[in-house]
Amino acid sequence: xxxxxxxxxxxxxxxxxxxxxxxxxxxxxxxxxxxxxxxxxxxxxxxxxxxxxxxxxxxxxxxxxxxxxxxxxxxxxxxxxxxxxxxxxxxxxxxxxxxxxxxxxxxxxxxxxxxxxxxxxxxxxxxxxxxxxxxxxxxxxxxxxxxxxxxxxxxxxxxxxxxxxxxxxxxxxxxxxxxxxxxxxx
Amino acid sequence: xxxxxxxxxxxxxxxxxxxxxxxxxxxxxxxxxxxxxxxxxxxxxxxxxxxxxxxxxxxxxxxxxxxxxxxxxxxxxxxxxxxxxxxxxxxxxxxxxxxxxxxx
Numbered sequence: 001x002x003x004x005x006x007x008x009x010x011x012x013x014x015x016x017x018x019x020x021x022x023x024x025x026x027x028x029x030x031x032x033x034x035x036x037x038x039x040x041x042x043x044x045x046x047x048x049x050x051x052x053x054x055x056x057x058x059x060x061x062x063x064x065x066x067x068x069x070x071x072x073x074x075x076x077x078x079x080x081x082x083x084x085x086x087x088x089x090x091x092x093x094x095x096x097x098x099x100x101x102x103x104x105x106x107x108x109x110x111x112x113x114x115x116x117x118x119x120x121x122x123x124x125x126x127x128x129x130x131x132x133x134x135x136x137x138x139x140x141x142x143x144x145x146x147x148x149x150x151x152x153x154x155x156x157x158x159x160x161x162x163x164x165x166x167x168x169x170x171x172x173x174x175x176x177x178x179x180x181x182x183x184x185x186x
Numbered sequence: 187x188x189x190x191x192x193x194x195x196x197x198x199x200x201x202x203x204x205x206x207x208x209x210x211x212x213x214x215x216x217x218x219x220x221x222x223x224x225x226x227x228x229x230x231x232x233x234x235x236x237x238x239x240x241x242x243x244x245x246x247x248x249x250x251x252x253x254x255x256x257x258x259x260x261x262x263x264x265x266x267x268x269x270x271x272x273x274x275x276x277x278x279x280x281x282x283x284x285x286x287x288x289x290x
Contacts, residue, residue: 007204058282067238067239069206069239069243070238070239072202072205072206073206073242074262078199080191080194080195081192081195112231121220140238141237141241141256143254162237162238162241162242163237163242163246163249164242166199166242
């Protein structure tokens with residue numbers, strides 16, 4: 001599948017795989033750091049929900065899903081609505097190329113993909129030099145707590161359910177980042 | 187999508203939904219073809235995908251119908267017996283009916 005990849009500040013009317021790419025500023029996330037004060041963590045989550053991060057547009061999210069309909073709606077949600085820069089990949093190979101070449105700040109990764117599935121893709125991403133701690137969030141249509149726990153144990157910082165609410169997805173991502181101690185404002 | 191007030195984004199989402207809806211019959215046809223072939227693992231994966239995408243685009247009843255196929259096949263494993271196969275056939279039929287409603 002010839003998916004034009006690239007970082008997006010906004011999705012145009014034809015949002016989806018045919019999104020116009022924009023060059024990304026050189027911006028990296030601060031590494032996750034241990035949160036010892038529970039109150040601080042709660043405050044971070046609340047801040048993420050009510051305060052729009054000033055530099056959110058500089059955050060690069062990579063959405064990996066073999067379903068073009070999901071890529072399209074995720075790009076609209078996270079790009080147009082959430083203000084993130086969004087890149088799209090339809091398979092593990094494209095995802096790895098994006099991680100190598102464009103250094104996303106967070107990866108939103110589908111679990112069920114043909115060929116290399118989500119868990120194997122996560123392992124491959126974390127095996128890349130410099131990407132060992134790259135935050136990965138799985139998203140999957142599962143209602144099984146056991147499956148969610150299994151996915152977390154593979155190294156994902158969170159598991160988001162599908163279906164997802166378009167209006168809520170950016171907020172969920174910010175909340176997850178805050179819970180994980182990722183610094184949105186650097 | 188109810189909380190989104192920006193008309194431009196609402197329009198983009200509406201367009202995306204129209205295009206998604208147009209593709210639903212083909213996705214259901216895939217389910218039916220996999221059922222006919224007895225390709226149970228592939229059918230489970232296709233139902234899983236349909237569950238996620240239809241729900242995200244706001245077709246909750248169709249999502250629920252697809253989820254029932256997936257859940258039946260997860261429970262049955264990779265070689266479902268005749269009873270399960272018959273149940274899955276009914277669930278695919280129900281999913282097709284739901285799809286027809288949303289595609290009208």
